[in-house]
Amino acid sequence: MITGQKTTPTKNIKTLQVIQSEVENSNRIALSVDCIIFGFDEAKLKVLLIRSDLKKYAGKWSLLGDLVFPNEDLDAAAYRILKQRTGLSDVYLEQVSTFGTVNRHPAGRVVTVAYCSLINVQHHKLNILDNELHWHDIKNVTDLAFDHQQIFDTCLQQLQKRVQEHPLGFNLLPKKFSLRDLQNLYEAILGIKMDRRNFRKKFFSMDFLIDLNEMEQDVPHRPGKLYKFNFEKYEKRKKKWIGIDF
Amino acid sequence: MITGQKTTPTKNIKTLQVIQSEVENSNRIALSVDCIIFGFDEAKLKVLLIRSDLKKYAGKWSLLGDLVFPNEDLDAAAYRILKQRTGLSDVYLEQVSTFGTVNRHPAGRVVTVAYCSLINVQHHKLNILDNELHWHDIKNVTDLAFDHQQIFDTCLQQLQKRVQEHPLGFNLLPKKFSLRDLQNLYEAILGIKMDRRNFRKKFFSMDFLIDLNEMEQDVPHRPGKLYKFNFEKYEKRKKKWIGIDF
DNA sequence: TATTTAATGTGTAAATTAAACACATTATTG
DNA sequence: CAATAATGTGTTTAATTTACACATTAAATA
Numbered sequence: 001m002i003t004g005q006k007t008t009p010t011k012n013i014k015t016l017q018v019i020q021s022e023v024e025n026s027n028r029i030a031l032s033v034d035c036i037i038f039g040f041d042e043a044k045l046k047v048l049l050i051r052s053d054l055k056k057y058a059g060k061w062s063l064l065g066d067l068v069f070p071n072e073d074l075d076a077a078a079y080r081i082l083k084q085r086t087g088l089s090d091v092y093l094e095q096v097s098t099f100g101t102v103n104r105h106p107a108g109r110v111v112t113v114a115y116c117s118l119i120n121v122q123h124h125k126l127n128i129l130d131n132e133l134h135w136h137d138i139k140n141v142t143d144l145a146f147d148h149q150q151i152f153d154t155c156l157q158q159l160q161k162r163v164q165e166h167p168l169g170f171n172l173l174p175k176k177f178s179l180r181d182l183q184n185l186y187e188a189i190l191g192i193k194m195d196r197r198n199f200r201k202k203f204f205s206m207d208f209l210i211d212l213n214e215m216e217q218d219v220p221h222r223p224g225k226l227y228k229f230n231f232e233k234y235e236k237r238k239k240k241w242i243g244i245d246f
Numbered sequence: 247m248i249t250g251q252k253t254t255p256t257k258n259i260k261t262l263q264v265i266q267s268e269v270e271n272s273n274r275i276a277l278s279v280d281c282i283i284f285g286f287d288e289a290k291l292k293v294l295l296i297r298s299d300l301k302k303y304a305g306k307w308s309l310l311g312d313l314v315f316p317n318e319d320l321d322a323a324a325y326r327i328l329k330q331r332t333g334l335s336d337v338y339l340e341q342v343s344t345f346g347t348v349n350r351h352p353a354g355r356v357v358t359v360a361y362c363s364l365i366n367v368q369h370h371k372l373n374i375l376d377n378e379l380h381w382h383d384i385k386n387v388t389d390l391a392f393d394h395q396q397i398f399d400t401c402l403q404q405l406q407k408r409v410q411e412h413p414l415g416f417n418l419l420p421k422k423f424s425l426r427d428l429q430n431l432y433e434a435i436l437g438i439k440m441d442r443r444n445f446r447k448k449f450f451s452m453d454f455l456i457d458l459n460e461m462e463q464d465v466p467h468r469p470g471k472l473y474k475f476n477f478e479k480y481e482k483r484k485k486k487w488i489g490i491d492f
Numbered sequence: 493t494a495t496t497t498a499a500t501g502t503g504t505a506a507a508t509t510a511a512a513c514a515c516a517t518t519a520t521t522g
Numbered sequence: 523c524a525a526t527a528a529t530g531t532g533t534t535t536a537a538t539t540t541a542c543a544c545a546t547t548a549a550a551t552a
Contacts (some may be wrong), residue, residue, distance in 0.1 A: 029316055031346075031357055059313045070275055070355050074346025097279075098359050100320025109278055113344050134502070198540070205504080213446050217547095221499040222351045222547045426529080443531070446509065461519095467528040469521045 028099075032112040034065035034075045034148070036096070036155040037086065037240070039121035040133060040172035043181075045188040046085070046121065046135040047152065049144070053132075056106050057145035061136065063152065065112060076114035086119065092171045093117045094162075096149075096155050104147045116155045118171040163189050165207060170229040178216055178224035179203070208234050247458070257361070275346075278358040280394070282342070282401040283332065284416035285367040285381060289427075290436040292367065292381040295390070299378075299387045302352050304389035307382065309398065311358060324361035338417045339363045340408075342401050347462045362401045366416040369392065384434075405448065409435050415456060416475040424462055424470035425449070438441035454480050 037048040049061040064085045068077040075095070083089050084142055091116055100111035121135065141152055163169055169185050183199050209227040216223035283294040295307040310331045314323040323339070329335050339361055346357035367381065387398055409415055415431050429445050449455055455473040462469035 026273045029314060031275045031277060065505085068275060068346070068357075071348055073348055074344065074357060095343060097341060098320065100314070100359070102319055104319055111314075111320060178500090195373070195541075196500090197542085200501080201503095202539095219549090221497080221549065222501095223549095225499055305508090350523080378533085424529090441511075441513085442529090444512085447532095466520065467526085468517080470529055470531095 008161070013175075028109075029109040030067050030108065031068045031074075031075070032110050033068055033081055034063040034112050034114050034151060035078060035081050035085070036063055036114060036116045036152060037082065037118070038118050038138075038159060038172065040185055040188065041135065043184040043188065045138045045172075045185075047138055047141060049134060049136050050085075052143065052145040053105065060143065060145040061134075061141075061148075061184075062145040063114075063148045064133075068113075068238040074113060078113075082115075082117055088117075088119055091117050091119050092168060096158050097151075099147055099151055103201070106146075112156055114151045116159060118159075118168055120172055120174060122174045123208070160190055161200055165235060167229065170231075176212060176214065176226040177228075178226055180224055182227075195229040262429045270406060275318075275357075276354065276356040277314045278311050278356050279314055279320070279327055280309040280358050280360050280397060281324060281327050281331070282309055282360060282362045282404060283328065284362065284364050284384075284418065286431050286434065287367040288433065289430040290385075291418075291431070293384055293387060295380060295382050295387070296331075297378040300352065300391070306391040307380075307387075307394075308391040309360075309394045314359075320359060324359075328363055330362075334365055337363055338414060342404050343397075344480055345393060345397055347393070352392075358397070359420040360397045360401055362405060364405075364414055366418055368420045369441060406436055413475065413480060416477075419475075420475055422460065422472040423474075424459060426470055428473075436473065444464050447458065 004127050039046045039048065048064065050064055051228045052058070053064040066072060066077070066081045066082060066084075072080070075093075078095070079089065079091055082091070082093060094117070096114045096116045098111060100108060104110070104112075138156060139148075143149065144152060159168070163186070169182065169189065173181055174183055179200055182203065183194060183196065186199070187194055208230045210230050212226045212228055214226040216226060253302070284293065285292045296309065296310055298304070298306050298308040300306075308383055310327060312323070312327045314320060315333055324339055326339070326341060327334065328337070332433075340363070342360045342362045344357060344359045348355060348356075350356070384402065387395075389395065390398060405414070409432070415428065416436065418431055421459045428449065429440060429442065432439055432445070454476045456476050458474055462470040462472060
């Protein structure tokens with residue numbers, strides 16, 4: 001609750017007091033987790049943000065965060081928050097980095113651990129009950145609350161690196177996808193244009209795609225073939241993946 | 247002090263009480279930093295360890311750690327600990343990962359942030375006043391206290407990755423080194439043998455080595471040429487570095 | 493229904509990078 | 523002065539990456 005995204009102002013004030021007394025009286029530091037939830041939709045890479053309700057950052061967007069419970073594993077806290085916010089549980093989730101400058105949070109000393117997750121906007125249809133929660137095109141993410149812009153930038157960079165070593169991208173796509181979908185995803189994540197023939201060649205040579213012998217439906221042009229990712233085969237031989245310099 | 251490496255038993259007991267009361271009474275989690283200090287000597291990659299003085303881990307070795315002060319930036323805490331233990335300040339230091347399972351520390355809930363640093367054993371001659379502090383060949387690091395084995399393994403893996411992207415290795419060598427020294431370093435870090443001609447070719451082609459027109463002294467064989475690393479030139483064009491699959 | 497449109501689907505050649513591999517040279521040691 | 527143990531050096535082959543163009547298909551439109 002320290003990070004304040006879904007709390008009432010009253011709760012925030014209380015938390016502020018608690019933390020400030022800690023800072024003065026003991027050797028204590030509050031610990032939170034922030035989740036950077038990437039999704040892919042309309043050929044754009046998006047990130048899930050919530051409107052900050054701290055006065056200091058009124059109108060700004062922030063990451064989904066919460067305090068870690070004292071009897072809760074750090075990883076478990078990240079999964080809990082992801083589930084709380086999106087209803088999702090069976091997704092890729094990875095610790096990225098920890099941010100701990102003294103004044104990063106206005107409510108007191110809060111060190112936060114950033115976790116990155118990739119979810120499938122189309123497939124999972126997460127329940128956004130809270131209308132303060134929205135998907136943002138990463139190109140428009142420029143001025144987040146707290147130090148969340150820095151955290152976001154770090155996570156995006158890490159995603160760009162990781163996606164070149166492991167086929168994480170498939171977690172962002174629907175189960176059935178065309179090669180154009182896949183290439184759009186990579187272009188959106190890496191922010192570059194890629195050669196279509198070389199792209200296809202590379203993925204076919206990896207031999208992780210299963211041809212479904214189905215075609216796209218309802219596209220306003222020649223439909224492409226649909227594929228699914230062979231997760232079993234991939235798990236068997238995890239190794240360095242495609243390497244595009246950037 | 248929670249991690250207990252340089253404290254008296256009395257201090258440890260006190261800390262234990264403090265943390266246990268926290269865990270029971272409030273939403274608090276203690277935060278520490280552990281430093282994984284790599285060095286290179288006698289053609290071996292080494293890590294600096296201290297003997298644990300917690301009874302539970304009597305006789306075992308552990309990493310250098312300490313609590314983060316409430317008014318201290320996380321990065322600053324890592325530099326402080328490194329300086330306290332070794333006297334060094336102007337070295338490469340990087341956050342690796344945060345470890346936060348509930349029962350990782352016997353004294354209570356302590357989440358720790360691991361930082362990795364690379365120091366130059368020959369050049370800096372750090373003052374090991376405490377004779378419970380020793381350099382260990384990484385090959386012999388097998389059974390550390392707490393979850394420090396896991397932390398160490400993670401850091402070594404990260405070092406292996408990083409060293410293939412950035413010339414961190416030079417921080418481990420003396421200012422003047424031979425190409426044999428350099429290759430020994432890479433072989434020690436990566437745990438593989440490399441082809442001498444290809445290795446030299448790769449480094450010369452990167453054009454970061456400055457030929458000092460000096461030769462090794464006091465070696466029991468034909469002396470090699472000495473070089474230094476061109477840090478200025480490297481800083482100007484940071485980019486992806488050598489890439490050896492592993 | 494024929495034409496246009498906008499995408500899919502495919503192969504090869506050149507350039508770059510990585511890997512394999514052997515012998516002459518030099519200083520030290522005995 | 524002979525033996526030793528290391529340094530120093532190039533070329534060839536294989537593998538990977540990059541650049542690049544045209545026929546095909548289905549939908550949309552005239």
